[in-house]
Amino acid sequence: MRVVRPVLSRRTLLRGAGAAMALPFLEAMMPGARAADRASRPKRLQVFYSPNGMTMPGFQPAETGAGFALPPTLEPLAPHRENFSVISGLGHPQAAAMGDRPAGHGRSCPAFLTGAHARQTEGPDIRAGISMDQVFAAHLGDATPLASLELGIDQASLLGSCDINYSCAYTNGISWLTPSVPLPVEANPRAVFERLFGDGDMDEAGRLAQLRRQSSILDFVMEDARRLSGELGMEDRRKLDEYLDATRAIEKRIQRSAASPATAQAGSLEQPAGIPGDFAEHVKLMIDLQVLAMQADITRVGTFMIGRELSNRTYPEIGVPDSHHMLSHHGNNPEKMAQLGKINRYHMEFFAYYLQRMKDTRDGEGSLLDRTLVIRGSAFGDSNEHDFMDLPVVVAGGLAKGGRHLRVEKGTSMSNLMLAGLQSLDVPAESFGDSTAALRDAIDG
Template identity: 75%
Template sequence: MAEARRRASILDYVREDAARLAQALGAEDKRKLDEYLDATRAIEKRIQRAAAGPQAEAGSFAQPAGIPADFAEHVRLMIDLQVLAMQADLTRVSTFMLGREISNRTYPEIGVPDSHHMLSHHGKNADKMAKLAVINRYHMDFFAYALKRLKETHDGAGSLLDTTLVIRGSAFGDSNDHDYMDLPVIVAGGLVRGGRHLVAEKGTTMSNLLLAGLQLLDVPAKAFGDSTGPLAGLADA
C-alpha cells in the first residue's frame, strides 16, 4: 500500500516528457494529448476514491485494492479504462463481460434484491420476468454509457465511435430454457447503418455475424469459427 500511495499518479512520472512532446505538436495533436492526460487523471481520482471507501464484498477470495463497492461505478470505470486504452491505440480490441454465467448478484440499488441467476429461470412467473427485465434494462444503460463515451472521445476528424464496431450480445435467447437460438444482438458504431432490425435465417451461426464484422473492419478473413459466410445485410449502407 505504501508503494501504491507513493505512485498515486502515473502522470507524475511522465509530466516532463509530456510537456516536451506537447512543444513539438500541432494544435490538434496537442488538444488530443491534453484530452488523454485529463481523462487519465480523472480515472485515477475515481480509483483513489474507491480505494479510500468501502470495498466490494468478495467472500474469502483475495481482490485487488480499489474495487468500488458501488457496482455501477465499478462498471463505468472499467468502460472508461477500455475507452482510454483505445484512445491511446494501446489496443484495438476489447471485450467486457457485464454479467457472468450463473451470477447470483442481486441488485437492491434498482429495487431487485433477488438473485439474477434465479430470476433468469423465471418459469414464466410474471413477477420474476418483470424483475429480470429491470436488470436487463439496467445492463443496457451501461451499454449506452459505453457508446456515449466512444462518441464523445475525439479520434481524427470524428470520434472513436465512428471507427469502432461495438457488439452487445447475450448467451441465451430464452434464459428460462437455456435456449441459445434467436439471440438478441445489438451492433453499433459508425461502420454500420443504425435504426434497423435484421432477422437472420433460422439456424444461422453467430460466427456469421462476427465474420461480417471482421470484414467491415477490413480484416481479410474468409471464415471464422463455424461460419458459413458473412451475415447478409450487416454491411449494407
C-alpha cells in the same frame, strides 16, 4: 514564416522517472493525411456481453426496418438510434447437446464468440474454438502494445457456481486465444491501469516511488508532456490535454476505491483493493479504462463482461433483491420476468454509457466510435428455456449500418455475423466457426 511541426511515430511515449505511457492518436503522427483522415484511422473491435439471457419481449422490436419502436430494454439507447441495429434470429447451433449431458450455460457461453461446440469436461482438457476477437488480434499482429484487453466485473470462479459437467473456464470468459486456452477476465481496475501504463515500462524503483508517494503516473511524465505540447499544433495540444485529464480522473477514482475496500455482495469476502464497492461505479470505471486503451491505441481489441455467466449478483439499487441467475429461470412468472427485465435494462444503460463515451472521444476529425465495430449480446435469448437459437444481438459503431431492426431466418448461425464482421475489419477470412456464408446485410445494410 512556416512553422515546422515534428513528425511523431505511433510508438512515441511520454517518459520520466522510470515511467512511460502511450500517446493518443495525434495529427503529428499522420502528416499530410488530413484529407484521407477517416480512411487512414485504425479499425477496432469491441464486444459487450451480458450473462443469463434476456426477457425477449422486452428486448426484441416488433417492427423491422428503420423507425422501429424501442422496446423497454432498448429505450436507454434512444440517443444512439442511428449508431446501432438489432439483429434478430441469430443462434448458435454448436451450443446444442449433440449427445452430451444436459447443460446450458457451459456450452452456450463459450460458443458466443467462437461458434464452436465446447467439450464436455470438468477437468483441464477443455476445448472450444478461437474467438472472433482473437482472430482479429492475430491479424493485427504487433500493431499495438497489447493484443487485446479482456475486462469484466466478476472475479473468475474456480469452485462452485459452474454448470454441471462443465469446467468453470467455460463460463468465466468469452475470449479464447486457442481452442484450449481461454483468456482470463480482469475485474480489478487498478490491475488494468497498471497493465496499460505500469507494466514493462515502469521499473521497480519507479513503481515503489509511486506507491510511497501515492502519486499519479502523470506526475512522472508531465515534464515530457509539457515539452511535447509546446511542439504540437493547437488541435493536437487539445487532444493531448483531454487524454491526460481523462487519465488523471481515472487514477483518482481507482485510488479512492483502493482507500476504501468494500465488501462483496455475495458472502463476506473482502474485495481486492481497487474494486469499487458500488456496482455502477465499477462498471463505468472499467468502461472508461477500455475507452482510454482505445484512445491511446494501446489495443484495438476489447471484450467486456458486465457479469460472468451464471452470475448470482443481486441489484438492490434498482429494487431487485433476488439473484440474477435465479430470476433468469422465471418459469414465466410475470413478477420474476419483470425483475429480470429491470436487470436487462440496467445493463443496457451501461452500454448506452459506453457508446456515449466512444462518441465523445475524438479520433482525428471523428470519434472512436466511427471506426469501431461493436457487438453486444448474450449467449441466450429466452433464458428460462436456455434458448441459444434466437439471441439478443446488437451491432453498433461506424463500421456497421445503424438505425434498423434486421430479422434473419431463425437459426442462422451467429458465426455468419462474426465472419462478416471480420471481413469489415479487413481480415481475409473465408470462414469462421460454423459459418455458412458471411452475413453482409447485418454490417453493410
